[in-house]
Amino acid sequence: MERSTRQRTAIQSVLESAGRPLSPQEILEAAQADVPALGMATVYRQLKAMQEEELLVVVDLPGENARYELAGLHHHHHFQCHDCGRAFDIPGCPGNLAKLAPAGFSVDSHELTLYGQCADCGKKPAGRRKAAVKAVSKAVAHRH
Numbered sequence: 001m002e003r004s005t006r007q008r009t010a011i012q013s014v015l016e017s018a019g020r021p022l023s024p025q026e027i028l029e030a031a032q033a034d035v036p037a038l039g040m041a042t043v044y045r046q047l048k049a050m051q052e053e054e055l056l057v058v059v060d061l062p063g064e065n066a067r068y069e070l071a072g073l074h075h076h077h078h079f080q081c082h083d084c085g086r087a088f089d090i091p092g093c094p095g096n097l098a099k100l101a102p103a104g105f106s107v108d109s110h111e112l113t114l115y116g117q118c119a120d121c122g123k124k125p126a127g128r129r130k131a132a133v134k135a136v137s138k139a140v141a142h143r144h
């Protein structure tokens with residue numbers, strides 16, 4: 001297999017098996033299991049190319065570095081753990097968010113991120129028990 005194809009296949013399978021949006025650093029660490037010589041510059045280059053080919057989409061969490069997930073997933077939302085920083089997929093959607101907009105405004109998309117502690121971090125004895133769940137809704141990006 002051509003080298004760049006192998007790199008790309010490794011990145012793609014990392015994202016598939018993770019089932020959650022990954023940062024370039026997380027992608028690098030996981031993909032090195034398949035392609036030990038993989039470097040960060042290559043990961044960025046492949047991510048950019050895969051994004052241009054619409055194989056990947058960027059997941060922007062407020063104040064965070066971009067994460068990536070496979071394109072074509074069903075409309076869904078994200079959860080970010082304030083302890084480990086990992087982002088997770090949340091299946092489903094509350095749906096009727098457009099009715100929150102003021103009269104005369106039209107909503108064509110939304111994003112929703114829940115914040116709190118993931119199950120792994122909740123099991124750690126030192127884990128902070130903050131139940132803060134903050135929903136951020138932005139009238140940009142992904143469409144239903």
Ligand SMILES: [Zn+2]
Nearest residue numbers: 081084118121
């Ligand atoms: Zn966590």
Ligand SMILES: [Zn+2]
Nearest residue numbers: 075093094095
């Ligand atoms: Zn939604």
